Amino acid sequence: MTLAELPVPPLSAAAGRIAVGGLRLANPLLLAPLAGVTIPALRLLYSKLGAGAVHTEMISCAGLLASEKMPRRRKKFGEEGHELVSRGSKADEMLSVLEGEAPVIAQLFAGDANTMVRGAEYALGTQSKIVALGINMACPMPKVLKKGAGSKLLERPEIAFEMVRRLVALGLPVWPKIRKCPPSLPLTTEAFCEGLLEAGAATVTVHGRTPAQRYTGEADVSLLPRLATLFPGRVCASGDVFSSERAAEYLNGGCAAVMLARGAIADPFLFPRTLAFLGYEVHNKYRNPSPDFQRSLLLDFGEDVCAGSGPRIAVLMVKRLLSGMFKGLPGIGELRRAAAHILSWKELRGMLETCEVYFERREEHSGCAS
Ligand SMILES: Cc1cc2nc3c(=O)[nH]c(=O)nc-3n(C[C@H](O)[C@H](O)[C@H](O)COP(=O)(O)O)c2cc1C
Incomplete structure (x- = not known):
């Protein structure tokens, strides 16, 4: 039996849809983008566990543009996993979407607006199932920063806003994801969010750690309700969602949606348990999995x-x-x-x-x- 054939969905069909970032979603618990982790099969698994939407890994726009020139071939594997024939580039593979996935947000990264737009055009031309375009303005890793991308964009607000303006013109909701801005940056987190929203972003996801914190220390959870009050219905939360209570706290603070990341990898059933905690009717099979x-x-x-x-x-x-x-x-x-x-x-x-x-x-x- 494949996942797609599982007989019982976690949520009852009667559950209504909610508006998040220009989309109509089954619920506000989303699978966060996780490089090296949110491959299609994993997104399908978490879709079955109840994710309202899922993110691809961050995809390099430069990589997509390079793959435009490569011949498309299907991938095959030898018995113990040796790749026999390769297809396109890694970036290209990240765009594949499996039957049964929740709405897929493709998260892109680039260091300039031209590369971002050309990469996004390529992505949309290749994969019609993408429902929104994410922009990574949060990654603190040196190999991304040195390209001027990820959280480097927090130092270059005009480029970040231009990326949003130009992606909006492609017709899908645009979902930038940022980190908390420390005082050393040109704009506060509030002003950065405002700039992104004015540029046309459908929502802004904020991870309440600064880039320098990477994944250490605690996320500033008080930042999110402040932003949600300033920009009602336009802010999604990320950071330290290891319990149902924390997810509910973000939502009760006014966030439109919450991204589950390390917490959901450590405990896949955090999705259905939290949905039940939020009052969704979740089938017992998922609440108390045998x-x-x-x-x-x-x-x-x-x-x-x-x-x-x-x-x-x-x-x-x-x-x-x-x-x-x-x-x-x-x-x-x-x-x-x-x-x-x-x-x-x-x-x-x-x-x-x-x-x-x-x-x-x-x-x-x-x-x-x-
Ligand atoms: C292994 C790993 C990969 C990640 N990859 C991405 C990514 O590709 N894009 C992105 O915006 N954030 C990425 N993140 C950040 C997460 O989406 C999330 O914002 C962060 O882990 C905070 O949430 P948590 O404390 O609940 O894990 C990554 C985090 C981890 C741990």
């Missing part, structure tokens, strides 16, 4: 990753999610430790298919001890 259900999700996810990115990436991604699955079951520690040594998808899949032996073995042990 080990069998969790296993089938992981296996389908692994197969989807394998088909799109190859078995080597499937092993990495499934192991990453495994740490948040089967929580509280006896024997899970042993299963994770055994999985850590596995390098082939075939072997890992086999282990998951029979993982109940770990849980049963543990139960027997605890029975002996008592």
Whole structure:
């Protein structure tokens, strides 16, 4: 059974749609853009877990423009994941969208407005399922900064605003994502948001850490309600969403939507649990997932990753999610430790298919001890 065939959706069909950043979404919990993580198979998994919309990884506009010149070929993998035939560029692959994904926001990055617009035109010409164009103005990583992109744009507000103005002309909602601006930057976070919104951004997502903080320390959660009050309905929140309570706090503070990032990778069921916490009718299968259900999700996810990115990436991604699955079951520690040594998808899949032996073995042990 593939994910697309799962019989029960997490949300009841009766749930109404809400307006966020020029889109009509099923709910305000969105999967954040995560480089190296939010590949199509993972976005599909979180769509099934209830994400109202999902983001691609940040995609290099320069990379897209380079791939325009490359021949398009389909990717195939050898038994243990060696790529046999390659198709286009990495940037190009990031644009693929799977059947069953929630609305997909393509997040782009570039250091100047011309490259941004040409990259966006290429993206829209290649992938008709994109519903909004994200702009990364938040990434603090040196390889992005040295191109003048990511959070470097916080130092160059005029370029950032021009990017928004010119992307708006392409006809889709534009979703810049920024970080908190420290006093050393030319504009405050408030003034930067105002500039982006005046330039036509449909919403601005703010991660309440400065670029220098990267992912350390705590996100400034008090910043978001202040911005939401200044720009009602136009601000989305990101930062330290590890619990349902934190997501609700952002929404109650007036944010239009909340992005789940590391919290959702550490605990995939944070999505359905938080939806239930917010009052959405969530099917019990997702609120209290059985080990069998969790296993089938992981296996389908692994197969989807394998088909799109190859078995080597499937092993990495499934192991990453495994740490948040089967929580509280006896024997899970042993299963994770055994999985850590596995390098082939075939072997890992086999282990998951029979993982109940770990849980049963543990139960027997605890029975002996008592
Ligand atoms: C591995 C990783 C990759 C990320 N990649 C992106 C990205 O491509 N684009 C972006 O705007 N933010 C990116 N982020 C930032 C997240 O979207 C999010 O804003 C940040 O993790 C704060 O949320 P959290 O504290 O709830 O994790 C990334 C974060 C991590 C940990």
